[in-house]
Amino acid sequence: MKRSIFIGVDVSCAVKKxxxxxxxxKREGRLIPLPVKASPFQAPYGHGNKLVIEHDFNVDYxxxxxxxxxxxCNYYEATPQRIGIDSPLRPRAEKLDYRxxxxxxxxAGIRCYKTPSxxxxxxxxxxxxxxxxxxxxVSRIPHAMQLxxxxxxxISRELAxxxxxxxxxxxxxxxxxxxxxxxxxxKGIPQLQLEAIARHTNWPAxxxxxxxxxxxxxxxxxxxxxxxxxxxxxxxxxxxxxxLGDIKQEDAIWMPSKTLVENK
Numbered sequence: 407m408k409r410s411i412f413i414g415v416d417v418s419c420a421v422k423k424x425x426x427x428x429x430x431x432k433r434e435g436r437l438i439p440l441p442v443k444a445s446p447f448q449a450p451y452g453h454g455n456k457l458v459i460e461h462d463f464n465v466d467y468x469x470x471x472x473x474x475x476x477x478x479c480n481y482y483e484a485t486p487q488r489i490g491i492d493s494p495l496r497p498r499a500e501k502l503d504y505r506x507x508x509x510x511x512x513x514a515g516i517r518c519y520k521t522p523s524x525x526x527x528x529x530x531x532x533x534x535x536x537x538x539x540x541x542x543x544v545s546r547i548p549h550a551m552q553l554x555x556x557x558x559x560x561i562s563r564e565l566a567x568x569x570x571x572x573x574x575x576x577x578x579x580x581x582x583x584x585x586x587x588x589x590x591x592x593k594g595i596p597q598l599q600l601e602a603i604a605r606h607t608n609w610p611a612x613x614x615x616x617x618x619x620x621x622x623x624x625x626x627x628x629x630x631x632x633x634x635x636x637x638x639x640x641x642x643x644x645x646x647x648x649x650l651g652d653i654k655q656e657d658a659i660w661m662p663s664k665t666l667v668e669n670k
Contacts, residue, residue: 411440411484413475413569414637416576416629417493419557421454424624425471428633429478429486430641437607437641439634440482441621447477449624456544458553459531461560468560475568486569490640492632493558494521495573496656507573507651507659514650516578519551527556572660576635578650579603582667596628599635606666607638642666 409431416426427449430439450470457463479486498505498521504512511518522530530549537548547553565571580587583602587595600610600619610616623630639647639660646666651658 409482409484410487411479411482412437412637412641413486413489413565414574414633414635414640415471415489415491415493415561415565416623416625416633416636417491417554417558417561418625418629419452419454419458419467419554421452423452424449425452425561426623426625426629426633427471427475427478428623428630428637429482429484430634430637431484432641436609436611437638438609439622439637440478440484441618442478442623443621445478445481447474447481449474452557454544455534455547455550455553456538458556459534461556464557464560467557468564471561472564472568475565479568488640489565489569489571490574490636490638490660491558491562491565491571492574492576492636493562494555495562495571496559497522497524497527497555499523499655499657500525502657505651506655506657510650511575511578511659514578514581516575516581518575518577521555522549522552572640573658574636574639575659575661576632578659578661579635579639582662582664596626596631600631603631603635603638606662638662 411429411431414428418425428439429442430437450467453463453467500523505521508518533548562571580599604610619630623633639662642662646663648661648663649658
């Protein structure tokens with residue numbers, strides 16, 4: 407009998423960084439991630455900000471991500487039920503000056519990078535090409551904190567063929583659990599975040615499981631925690647979710663509900 411799993415994707419396009427993806431199974435009231443780094447498959451590398459402006463590279467990257475997901479699912483005889491991805495699923499609607507979901511995040515005091523529209527992304531890509539043509543360095547490339555979304559759009563399109571996909575925002579999840587949490591780059595902060603999530607998922611619960619964190623996905627600890635956080639939201643039932651934005655307009659971010667958090 408195939409196991410049912412929930413997948414969390416922490417979108418990355420950095421050069422020579424494998425994309426962090428967590429595959430987690432609900433078992434006896436726990437959300438247990440599979441030790442995928444022990445499998446014979448490896449998540450694909452990103453291609454960096456210099457190439458993320460090229461549509462064909464993003465399409466190829468997304469197809470390799472989908473293949474990796476399929477390979478892991480087949481290896482573990484698993485059926486994905488839902489995928490949570492830490493990325494906008496598409497550019498902002500042209501008619502809006504700000505995404506509906508991101509406006510609600512701002513009202514809640516949760517900062518995020520503004521998602522450009524298709525027209526704005528076309529302008530951004532032109533700026534990047536001009537910057538590079540003039541000998542500008544990749545380290546000073548314009549709009550670096552938005553370019554990764556271009557990879558995210560294509561990954562979302564591909565993975566939507568694998569299972570229903572939702573947009574998540576791990577920072578919003580953590581802010582709901584720990585309102586005044588420091589930035590994840592701080593020493594010990596990813597572990598603090600995981601402790602907060604574990605109160606709901608019951609994983610990790612032992613020292614052996616904490617040690618297994620390194621095996622649940624590619625990336626550093628904060629990447630693994632973000633991907634697990636996305637998988638956690640994907641695993642929640644409808645009455646355990648708050649949705650910021652408008653699903654009908656395909657502009658929504660899913661996060662754990664206030665009721666879920668307050669009742670724990």
